[in-house]
Amino acid sequence: MPERPGPATRTRRVCAALRALRKNNRLTLHQVAIALGVSVTKVQRMETGRRGLRADDVTALLTLYQVPAEERAELLALVRPPASPGWWQAPGSRLPADLRQLIGLEDEAAVVRDFELAMVPTLLQTAEYARSALGGMDHRLHEPDLGRQVAATMTRQMVLSRPMPPSLHCVVEESALHRPIGGPGVLARQLQALCLLAERPNVTLRVLPLSRGAHPGLRGSMTILEFADAPPLVRVPVAGTHTFLQHTHEVDLAREAWQVLEHLSLPPAESAHLLGGYAGELACAS
Structure with a gap:
């Protein structure tokens, strides 16, 4: 029996279906809003899922669009919350909302393509490296919240072992391998861990040499999330948090940038050799 898709994927599937149904019925957002007695803004939000979906709102739309009973039941089932929420949604997790959203999407993704400009990718970080990185990026983050986010980072990585x-594809700029987050010892152990992680069959790690000069990644880090049954998303950092791009042209631009980054990067075997050399140098120095 196939797994039921997670909350983020379910919402996006329903939103895509609602947009398609409206267009198939040749109705404008304004016409739908008048028919339902709501604002155009509310209809737009229902088609984007920006504030979640309510079963009664979706029912009203499906009734307006005269959706057959079987398809109607399938879409409404996707709107209702799952019986078993993910660990990141458990009461008391106290994780930031944007982090919970990202974890849910990572859990549902079939392929993750991650480019990092400044540090080791989160899904490949050691606990001590993650603690130093999180604390350094946000000096307001103290215990117990810091420990909670480090624990969440470690738990997120379990997705790679399930x-x-x-499939995780990472491109890391060489500068990130020289930044002594946590100090030389922490960085040395992190690079050693990368060498081991890169041997996993579902992990591909490439290093982008500094000698390549300018490249599309100088605009910032990005993560492309691809799903088996939903359109892809692109995660980009924004002012201490992140946002998700989902329009086709935005996703296409991100994929083009990714192809350039991969082309400029060292092959996995050469990248692993470079990582091993840096790890050895740091271990001797520390």
């Missing part, structure tokens, strides 16, 4: 894990 049955049928996602």
